Amino acid sequence: MDRDILLILKDMSEKIGVNAYIVGGYVRDKLLNLESDDIDITVEGDGIKFAFMLNEILNGDIEVHDKFETAKIKTRDFELDIVSARKEHYERPGMLPVVQRASLADDIKRRDFTINMLALDVKTNQIIDIYNGADDIKNKLIRVVHDKSFVDDPTRIFRAIRYSGRLGFKIEQHTEWLLRKSISDGDIFNVSADRIMNEIYLILKEKNPEPIVKLMKYYQLDKELFCGIKINTTNLNTSLEKGNTLLYRFLLLFYNATNEDADCLIRKYNLKREYLSGLSDILNIKMNMSNLNENVSIFNTLKDKRIEAISAVHAMEDLNIKQAIEKYYDLAKLKRLEINGDDIKRLGLQPSPIYKEILDKILMDKILGKIKDREDEIKTLLHYVEKVKRGEKI
Ligand code: ATP
Structure with a gap:
């Protein structure tokens, strides 16, 4: 299937004469021999047009974000994210970047770590590795390519530890120094609460979040972020x-x-x-x-x-x-009564909160083993309904 999609992409980019590249996690995971069904594609030119043409062949569900020039195609086997190659700059640290169209090299440069900066040219099947990402993958290192990376986007702190915990990679020495500095400078407070919580959810959705959460604790990210709660690992x-x-x-x-x-x-x-x-x-x-x-x-x-x-x-x-x-789980299996409110109504009581009280009492009798089947339930119900009708407490 991988081979098929690669051929389709090659064909497409030749037919419409644009350069298209698979970038990011898919290439990284391929070099690590890991399965990946998320494919990020960067197109030098009109990514949306490319996405629509691609979907004519793939016949998946397509979702387009005109404003960001991105599209997502979901097929049975893959999820493809297609973007027009872009460069970004940050007007304020922690805010989302301002984006404009650009070349592949610019698009690569805006990415977080060298291990995510590899691109696969779909026409030639060649890997383009401007920042020595393949070496870092081999040496199991997470490395940023400029010193302001964590300041510009402090969510990269979470991304660094997520990759480190997931892949068992070390954070390269200078990158780790920058990460620690960013944490102690409190850069993360420039990021909105929603974006921080989104990073926490991404960590918790990982197959094995535990080593990542341990790193969160190791770098003392929990200290300021979570109302002083000592997180459990x-x-x-x-x-x-x-x-x-x-x-x-x-x-x-x-x-x-x-x-x-x-x-x-x-x-x-x-x-x-x-x-x-x-x-x-x-x-x-x-x-x-x-x-x-x-x-x-x-x-x-x-x-x-x-x-x-x-x-x-x-x-x-x-x-x-x-x-x-x-x-409790065993008891809860008994939780279902065979009777319900309709049976009470049939006995002539007007609907009221007393229904729940009666049913709870019968359920408790069932849990205690005093009643066993529907017949017992009806008998007990009659008893309680009579009491209510006489104005007695049940
Ligand atoms: P995963 O295996 O977690 O899906 P991924 O590498 O596909 O890994 P995504 O979060 O899907 O990660 O992002 C796709 C690509 O976009 C990344 O590989 C990275 O190059 C880039 N990217 C995502 N978030 C950032 C960010 N905050 N800063 C810079 N680049 C980013």
Whole structure:
């Protein structure tokens, strides 16, 4: 398939007479013998026109950003990002760059590290390596090509440690000096909260985020950025079969957050509702940890909590708590009652919050093993409905 796409690209660039190059991660990963289904293409000329013509052959979904002269094509096997070769300059550190069309050499120059600065000419199949990126790949080194790189775009601090942790590469000595200086100068505070959080998500979405998070801690990036929370660096390579793995890993990362920390984090990064409820679920479970000792209280403590929060507690706490949570999972299998609100309605009660109260009570009886099947559920329901009708407490 790789060969096919290369041939198509060669054909296209010859037919319309433009130079096109595969750049960045795809070339890096090829030299490392790693699979990659993300292909970045730089076109010297009109990238959008190239993208439309390419998609006539590939027949994928195309999305165009006229303003940035970029296009994305998604096919079954690949995701291709196509841009017109450009140069960039930064009017203010940390802000997004101002962009104008340019040659391949300019386009390469704007990139982050030498390992990402290789280009493959699709016509000749030759690798163009202006900054000795192939040597750095061989020597497993991450290197910037100018001293203002981290100042211009401090998100590159995260990118450097992401590649370092993912590929097992060292950050080259001078680059590391620049990175440390940028961190201690607080350049990262020139970057918007959204862009910082996006970098955290990219780290947590990696196959193995743990070594990367360890580097974050090693370079003390957590100290100022996360409201003083001491980030956790364990269990982060695990995923969830059911539930949202990104949220689960986020909750693990900030497992040590107190109530005030969580508030601060939510405000600072304007996090989505599920992140707030996940953090508060963990705090709530931690507060009730001593109750996790018998069925009813285990069930009551965990029943409304997010699966990501429960799983994070399971990963982080000792054997007793792990066992209590496993018991909850067993109990939760019983969670479904066979009856529902319609059965209550049929018995003549007007819908009201009493429905939930009755169903919760029957569920608890089921968890405690007092009732087994639908017939038992109906019998118990009748009992409770009669009580309500007589004006008694259930
Ligand atoms: P990955 O394997 O993580 O997808 P990638 O190299 O494809 O790696 P992308 O984030 O998709 O990374 O970016 C594509 C290319 O764009 C990079 O290889 C790099 O050359 C360039 N790039 C991305 N972000 C930056 C940045 N902040 N500064 C400079 N160049 C960047």
